[in-house]
Each structure stands twice: as structure tokens, then as C-alpha cells.
Amino acid sequence: MGPLSGxxxxxxxxxxxxxxxxxxxxxxxxxVGRPARLGLPADDLPVLPRGLGRAxxxxxxxxxxGGRVIETTRADRILAFDPATGQLxxxxxxxxxxxxxxxxxxxxxxxxxPGTKFVTVGACVACDVHGKNHHQDGSFGMFVGRLKLIxxxxxxxxxxxxxxxxxxxxxxxxMGLTGLIVEATLRLRRIESPWxxxxxxxxxGLEAMLDGLRRSAVEWPxxxxxxxxxxxxxxxxxxxxxxxxxxxRAEVHGGAPRERLRVSVPMDAPAWLxxxxxxxxxxxxxxxxxxxxxxRRLVSYDEFFYPLDAVGGWNRLYGRPGFxxxxxxxxxxxxxxxxxxxxxxxxxAGAASFLAVIKDCGPAADAYLSFPMEGITLxxxxxxxxxxxxxxxHELNALVIAAGGRVYLAKDAITRAEDFAAMMPRxxxxxxxxxxxxxxxxxxxxxxxxxFGDPA
Amino acid sequence: MKAAFVGxxxxxxxxxARRMAGRGDALxxxxxxxxxxxxxxxxxxIRGAPAPVTVATLDLALPSRFADALDAADRALGGFDTLxxxxxxxxxxxxxxxxxxxxxxxxxxNFTGTAVLCQMAAERLARRGGGTVCAFSSVAxxxxxxxxYLYGASKAGLSAFLDGLGHAYVARGVKxxxxxxxxxxxxxxxxxxxxxxxxxPDAVAGTVLRxxxxxxxxxxxxxxxxxxxxxxxxxPRAVMRRIEF
Numbered sequence: 001m002g003p004l005s006g007x008x009x010x011x012x013x014x015x016x017x018x019x020x021x022x023x024x025x026x027x028x029x030x031x032v033g034r035p036a037r038l039g040l041p042a043d044d045l046p047v048l049p050r051g052l053g054r055a056x057x058x059x060x061x062x063x064x065x066g067g068r069v070i071e072t073t074r075a076d077r078i079l080a081f082d083p084a085t086g087q088l089x090x091x092x093x094x095x096x097x098x099x100x101x102x103x104x105x106x107x108x109x110x111x112x113x114p115g116t117k118f119v120t121v122g123a124c125v126a127c128d129v130h131g132k133n134h135h136q137d138g139s140f141g142m143f144v145g146r147l148k149l150i151x152x153x154x155x156x157x158x159x160x161x162x163x164x165x166x167x168x169x170x171x172x173x174x175m176g177l178t179g180l181i182v183e184a185t186l187r188l189r190r191i192e193s194p195w196x197x198x199x200x201x202x203x204x205g206l207e208a209m210l211d212g213l214r215r216s217a218v219e220w221p222x223x224x225x226x227x228x229x230x231x232x233x234x235x236x237x238x239x240x241x242x243x244x245x246x247x248x249r250a251e252v253h254g255g256a257p258r259e260r261l262r263v264s265v266p267m268d269a270p271a272w273l274x275x276x277x278x279x280x281x282x283x284x285x286x287x288x289x290x291x292x293x294x295x296r297r298l299v300s301y302d303e304f305f306y307p308l309d310a311v312g313g314w315n316r317l318y319g320r321p322g323f324x325x326x327x328x329x330x331x332x333x334x335x336x337x338x339x340x341x342x343x344x345x346x347x348x349a350g351a352a353s354f355l356a357v358i359k360d361c362g363p364a365a366d367a368y369l370s371f372p373m374e375g376i377t378l379x380x381x382x383x384x385x386x387x388x389x390x391x392x393x394h395e396l397n398a399l400v401i402a403a404g405g406r407v408y409l410a411k412d413a414i415t416r417a418e419d420f421a422a423m424m425p426r427x428x429x430x431x432x433x434x435x436x437x438x439x440x441x442x443x444x445x446x447x448x449x450x451x452f453g454d455p456a
Numbered sequence: 457m458k459a460a461f462v463g464x465x466x467x468x469x470x471x472x473a474r475r476m477a478g479r480g481d482a483l484x485x486x487x488x489x490x491x492x493x494x495x496x497x498x499x500x501x502i503r504g505a506p507a508p509v510t511v512a513t514l515d516l517a518l519p520s521r522f523a524d525a526l527d528a529a530d531r532a533l534g535g536f537d538t539l540x541x542x543x544x545x546x547x548x549x550x551x552x553x554x555x556x557x558x559x560x561x562x563x564x565x566n567f568t569g570t571a572v573l574c575q576m577a578a579e580r581l582a583r584r585g586g587g588t589v590c591a592f593s594s595v596a597x598x599x600x601x602x603x604x605y606l607y608g609a610s611k612a613g614l615s616a617f618l619d620g621l622g623h624a625y626v627a628r629g630v631k632x633x634x635x636x637x638x639x640x641x642x643x644x645x646x647x648x649x650x651x652x653x654x655x656x657p658d659a660v661a662g663t664v665l666r667x668x669x670x671x672x673x674x675x676x677x678x679x680x681x682x683x684x685x686x687x688x689x690x691x692p693r694a695v696m697r698r699i700e701f
Contacts, residue, residue, distance in 0.1 A: 033646065
């Protein structure tokens with residue numbers, strides 16, 4: 001609309017603003033443009049695609065201060081939908097929140113959803129996100145039939161599981177570094193109601209938790225465990241096991257769930273707010289407030305999948321220094337020992353997490369940098385306290401490497417290049433394909449500078 | 457509602473059209489770029505607007521073609537009962553001041569084109585018993601400021617026109633809604649520094665839709681701008697000249 005739009009004049013439509021991940025460490029200024037039609041500026045300066053900024057670390061932070069960031073959120077149109085098959089084609093900036101608003105009332109659900117609905121489809125592809133159904137259904141990329149990208153040279157390219165397969169496998173989980181994703185086609189899942197049948201059960205320790213996840217995985221499409229990161233010794237790994245499935249029409253009495261009240265954190269909390277005493281108390285109370293009996297109830301999909309979305313800007317609770325999220329997956333073959341070792345190490349370092357989540361993953365995807373693999377994934381928050389926290393992450397990474405596991409790039413801000421290389425057996429293949437499509441590293445991020453040696 | 461809609465492809469227009477689609481209003485999209493209009497038409501159909509959402513060519517700078525576009529909307533909708541105009545041009549003060557051709561075009565589109573179209577639509581609606589005309593003006597039209605008076609003047613003219621249009625047609629069943637958004641995060645304002653009370657297109661759309669349903673003659677979005685502008689309108693000229701604003 002009007003002469004100021006269009007990517008040709010990126011600098012005119014963009015603004016210098018602080019750009020950080022959800023963990024708010026690191027943050028650096030970037031020139032952020034939000035075009036309604038996605039494209040690359042006419043020159044060949046580096047750019048970084050970004051969605052709703054829910055990656056925790058530096059994945060969507062520009063490679064250099066003042067670097068260009070193309071935020072895709074205004075390219076959010078639905079291009080086609082087939083109500084017979086659930087096949088949806090949309091622009092890359094469509095958020096899952098918008099998708100849910102449109103499609104849940106009609107009986108369709110995203111095939112895979114991460115723990116927030118404030119993510120774009122483009123980001124779901126670029127991070128190859130996983131959800132509580134990974135053990136049965138795999139990651140987001142497995143439901144994508146076609147992608148349209150704008151490559152580094154400005155050409156539009158279509159790719160998918162069969163056409164331009166290499167590019168597709170490098171783009172799924174490729175953190176936006178192979179091209180600007182502009183469109184995606186994916187399959188939605190049929191549901192009969194917006195409600196979830198939820199069962200929760202208290203687990204006394206790690207073995208019980210892992211066993212509970214394994215048993216539940218057979219019949220339940222969604223499983224996850226919350227663990228009390230402060231518990232030690234025999235209690236280590238204790239927590240609540242949650243399993244859910246979409247409720248059938250016949251199981252639901254009454255209509256659609258009520259819109260949840262959303263509250264927002266109005267400002268940065270003081271850094272001492274989430275202190276160990278409070279967090280220990282909260283975790284203990286949360287654990288014991290659930291009785292020993294199995295509980296079963298109906299909850300809305302919002303409550304089940306997106307509990308934290310009810311609190312806008314909850315990341316500000318960690319105060320101005322921000323926080324890191326550490327998420328790793330450890331191969332099933334390694335057993336419970338490395339999981340216990342990680343939890344022990346954290347507790348010993350006095351860095352136990354306010355929220356710690358555990359989940360079992362199914363088989364890995366074919367995509368080269370896809371995070372999940374058959375095994376156990378752990379996710380936890382670490383308030384950022386400077387070098388101490390970074391050292392802790394490196395120590396945790398060493399345990400992960402020793403166990404044959406890996407960390408999740410959508411969360412990472414700290415991992416060293418050599419450590420990441422030791423975790424990802426197919427990194428070389430991915431790099432070769434990236435070399436082919438973007439030899440000049442037009443697409444780069446703070447993360448790609450750190451992990452792949454891109455020029456800043 | 458059966459609405460002819462100018463500006464549904466972007467920004468606040470996109471958000472408003474989506475809300476209308478979501479509740480099942482029939483839409484005919486008018487605009488310059490027919491490929492863009494088609495993409496938005498599919499988006500709105502999937503979001504609940506009765507299919508097909510049709511499109512027709514309309515350029516706010518070419519009033520001689522308006523009748524054709526309104527005819528097309530009438531045919532597609534079986535007689536529209538609502539006209540929405542969110543489209544318009546924006547320019548920064550310095551650029552408009554330096555480029556007379558651009559200034560002329562902006563004044564022509566935002567005032568002349570929009571006023572002629574609303575006048576024609578109001579007459580059509582009145583002849584068939586009534587309807588709604590909703591056009592997007594701006595808080596910038598409430599008081600001329602040195603930093604923004606060229607764009608502001610185009611919107612001041614539009615606000616005055618819409619006010620009069622409402623008076624003239626109320627007896628014939630036509631409700632006129634003048635929307636005055638404050639600073640809203642859209643492509644139009646990208647790159648500009650954000651003042652307090654900046655809002656999102658969808659929030660504005662919700663406010664506007666309620667105003668259209670009630671036939672509210674003037675609506676500020678978001679609401680606090682009504683009071684901010686009340687104060688700014690009341691400032692003496694001597695004060696306006698003193699402050700950098």
C-alpha cells in the first residue's frame with residue numbers, strides 16, 4: 001500500500017531495534033523489516049529470516065549489530081485448504097495461534113505443535129519443531145509436503161520430500177540458513193473436539209518417570225513429564241507424568257472452551273525474584289499437591305498445550321539479564337544413567353530449573369539438522385548469570401556428547417562449534433548443501449557465526 | 457453484511473476483512489493489484505467468508521472508473537449494503553514537502569478519490585433503502601501539526617466530508633462511520649518511531665467492527681486517542697507553535 005512498501009526499499013521500511021531471542025540473551029540491534037510480501041532486498045547484503053521470536057537463544061539474532069532481519073509475521077495469508085484431506089498451504093508468517101483460531105472450530109489441528117502457539121509456520125519448519133506427540137508422529141517436517149523458498153540468488157525454488165529433496169532436508173531444521181521460506185504446504189490432523197482428555201500421575205523418581213513415559217507412549221498420542229529439578233538422591237527425577245488425547249465428540253458435554261484470561265508481565269522482574277528458595281518451594285508444593293491417585297479430566301487444548309502462553313511476556317520474570325534454555329536429547333540406548341547424571345550435575349551446581357520438562361522421542365527424521373532422536377529429551381531454564389552459566393552449559397554439553405546425544409538449536413545460545421559438530425553426525429552433509437545454495441552466506445545469524453564459522 | 461471493500465489486502469484492512477470473514481460476511485475486494493486481491497480473496501474464503509469472494513479493479517486515483525467497480529460489487533454481492541475504505545496513501549512530511557507530484561497524488565487519493573467513492577456509494581445505498589459507509593481517516597486529521605500536516609490535511613478533509621455525509625444521508629438510512637486510528641503497527645508506519653498507545657491492526661479491527669454494527673459516526677482506535685486528541689485540539693495556536701510536535 002503506497003510507495004513505502006516493497007522490499008526494494010528495505011532500509012526505508014525497516015527500523016533499528018533491539019533483537020533478541022525469547023531468553024533475552026543475547027540481544028543486539030538489528031534492522032528489522034516486516035514486509036507483507038516476502039522477498040529479498042535487491043542488493044546482496046546478509047539477511048536473517050525471523051518469525052515471532054520464540055527461539056530462546058541467538059538463532060534469530062542478526063550476525064552483526066545492525067544486520068538485516070526479515071520478520072515474516074505480516075506474510076500470514078492462508079493460500080489454500082482442502083477440507084477433504086486437511087492439506088493446508090499458507091504463507092510462512094502464519095502463526096499457529098491464527099491457524100488454531102481458524103481451524104479448531106472446523107475440526108482440524110496442527111499435526112505437531114511446540115509448547116507455544118506464538119510461532120510461525122516458517123519457524124516450525126526451520127526448527128523442525130517437535131511436540132508431546134513426537135514418540136508417535138515425529139517432528140513438524142514430516143508433515144510438510146512442499147516448501148517455497150527464495151534462495152540466496154533471489155530465485156524462487158520449490159522443494160519437498162521428493163522434489164529438490166536435498167534442499168528440503170537441509171531446510172527442515174536448517175534454522176532459516178538455506179533460504180527465505182515463503183510458503184509451506186502441510187497436512188492438518190482431524191479432531192472431534194477442542195478438548196483434551198488429560199491424565200496426570202505422580203511419579204516418585206526417575207526410573208518410574210521413564211517407565212511411565214514408555215508405558216503411556218503405546219496408547220497415548222501426547223505424553224510429557226514435569227520434573228522437580230530440586231529433588232536429589234532417591235527422589236531424583238520425581239514429578240508429574242501427563243498424557244493426553246483429543247477428546248471424542250461423545251465424551252464432551254457442553255460447548256467450546258471459554259477464551260482464557262490472558263495476563264501480561266508488565267515489566268522486567270528483579271533478577272532475584274526467581275530465587276532457588278522460591279523455586280524449590282514451588283516445585284515441592286506442585287509435586288505434593290497432586291495426590292497419589294491418578295487424575296483424569298477434560299481440559300481445553302490451550303491449557304494442555306500452551307500453559308505458559310496464558311502469561312504474556314513470561315520471559316521477563318527472569319529479569320533483565322535474561323535466561324538460557326537448555327534442551328538436549330539422550331539416546332535411548334544410553335539408558336537412564338546420563339539423564340540422572342545431568343540432573344545431578346545441575347542440582348550440584350545449584351542451578352536446578354524452575355521448570356524442567358522430560359519427554360521421550362521417537363525415531364529421528366531424515367532432515368540433516370533435525371533435533372529429535374530416539375531417546376529422552378530434557379528441557380530446562382537457566383537464569384543467565386554470566387560466565388558461570390556458560391561454563392555450566394559447556395559441562396552439560398560434555399555429558400551430552402559422552403552419551404551420544406545432542407542439543408536443540410532453537411534453544412541454544414552458548415554451545416561451541418566443535419561441541420555441536422561432535423553431536424551432529426550429518427552436519428557435513430548439511431554444510432555441503434548449504435554451500436551449494438548459499439556459497440556467499442547471504443543467510444546468517446549470530447548462531448551461524450558461532451556454530452558454523454560464518455563471517456559476522 | 458455484504459461489503460465492498462477497498463484495502464483488504466494489507467494492514468488494518470486485512471485485519472478488519474478477516475474479522476468480517478470470520479463471522480460470515482460476504483465480501484467483494486476492490487483494489488489495484490488483482491493478483492494480490494485474488495490471494496487475499498482465497499485467504500478470506502478459508503477464514504469463513506461465503507465463497508466466492510470476488511475481486512474487481514479499483515484505483516482510488518481514478519474516480520472516472522468508480523462506477524464500474526461499484527457495479528461489479530453490486531453484481532457479485534447482489535447489491536452491497538456496506539462500503540469499507542481502508543486504503544490510502546502515506547508519506548513522510550519531508551518527502552511530501554520535497555516532491556510536489558507525490559503530495560498531489562496523496563491529496564488526490566486520500567481526499568478526492570475517497571470522498572467521490574463514498575459519495576457515490578452513499579447515493580446507491582440510499583436509493584435502495586440504506587446501508588453503511590465506513591472509511592478510515594486518521595487522528596492526524598484532528599489537528600494539523602508541523603511534523604505531519606500534509607498527510608494530516610488529506611485526512612482532515614476526509615473527516616469533514618464523512619461528517620457531512622453522515623448528516624446528509626442519515627434520513628435515508630445510510631450510516632457513515634469515520635474511523636480515526638492512532639499509531640498502528642502496519643506496513644504504512646513501518647520504520648517510524650512508535651509513540652505511546654501504539655496498537656495492533658487486529659485490535660483496531662475489533663473496535664471498528666463494533667462501531668460499524670452500531671453505526672457509530674466517529675470511532676477512535678484504540679479508544680484513548682479520543683481523549684488525547686481532545687486535548688491536542690484544545691491547545692492554543694501559540695502552544696502548537698512553541699512545541700516540537
